[in-house]
Amino acid sequence: QKEVEQNSGPLSVPEGAIASLNCTYSDRGSQSFFWYRQYSGKSPELIMFIYSNGDKEDGRFTAQLNKASQYVSLLIRDSQPSDSATYLCAAREGGSYIPTFGRGTSLIVHP
Amino acid sequence: NAGVTQTPKFQVLKTGQSMTLQCAQDMNHNSMYWYRQDPGMGLRLIYYSASEGTTDKGEVPNGYNVSRLNKREFSLRLESAAPSQTSVYFCASTPSAGELFFGEGSRLTVL
Numbered sequence: 001q002k003e004v005e006q007n008s009g010p011l012s013v014p015e016g017a018i019a020s021l022n023c024t025y026s027d028r029g030s031q032s033f034f035w036y037r038q039y040s041g042k043s044p045e046l047i048m049f050i051y052s053n054g055d056k057e058d059g060r061f062t063a064q065l066n067k068a069s070q071y072v073s074l075l076i077r078d079s080q081p082s083d084s085a086t087y088l089c090a091a092r093e094g095g096s097y098i099p100t101f102g103r104g105t106s107l108i109v110h111p
Numbered sequence: 112n113a114g115v116t117q118t119p120k121f122q123v124l125k126t127g128q129s130m131t132l133q134c135a136q137d138m139n140h141n142s143m144y145w146y147r148q149d150p151g152m153g154l155r156l157i158y159y160s161a162s163e164g165t166t167d168k169g170e171v172p173n174g175y176n177v178s179r180l181n182k183r184e185f186s187l188r189l190e191s192a193a194p195s196q197t198s199v200y201f202c203a204s205t206p207s208a209g210e211l212f213f214g215e216g217s218r219l220t221v222l
Binding site for chain 1: 142151152153154156159161169201209210211212213214215216
């Protein structure tokens with residue numbers, strides 16, 4: 001059974017701080033990793049994807065992948081109240097059409 | 112650019128009634144998916160279609176059927192709705208088993 005684990009939260013951070021969201025996965029065959037943001041009552045939208053070990057930066061967002069330890073993280077710098085949402089981590093095995101989603105971490109950024 | 116369009120957005124059914132959720136994408140994507148999302152359960156895959164002409168069961172297929180009508184359209188049918196099928200349903204598509212693009216969701220209540 002392929003699993004992606006996330007702390008459900010809520011993770012509460014003050015405005016301007018760094019929010020760190022973590023995800024672990026069970027399938028060592030996973031090759032692609034995705035972070036989606038989902039606002040309440042809305043559909044998920046992709047924030048970042050990462051395929052290689054190390055860091056990938058895009059604006060205020062940094063995705064980190066460590067395949068040896070089987071974890072993926074998302075850092076949000078200079079957090080804003082508009083970042084308050086649920087963040088879904090997903091992993092996909094190479095050659096598979098089916099990503100496995102975690103249950104999401106709720107992030108609250110308070111002014 | 113419409114992306115992934117789902118209809119209807121809201122529906123209330125009585126137990127035993129049938130209905131079809133429609134999904135269409137205009138991005139020329141090969142693969143399409145139907146998920147349901149329940150509080151605390153994350154996204155659960157119902158059915159997917161890796162390419163036109165193929166469909167496969169996901170994690171929770173019981174009580175549902177699908178049709179990949181053409182490359183653009185992927186419908187989900189509930190033949191005899193049950194209260195356990197009360198949920199938010201998301202259709203998604205992807206060009207090559209990478210990033211998923213989600214529709215806005217269909218909120219179904221079965222009384």
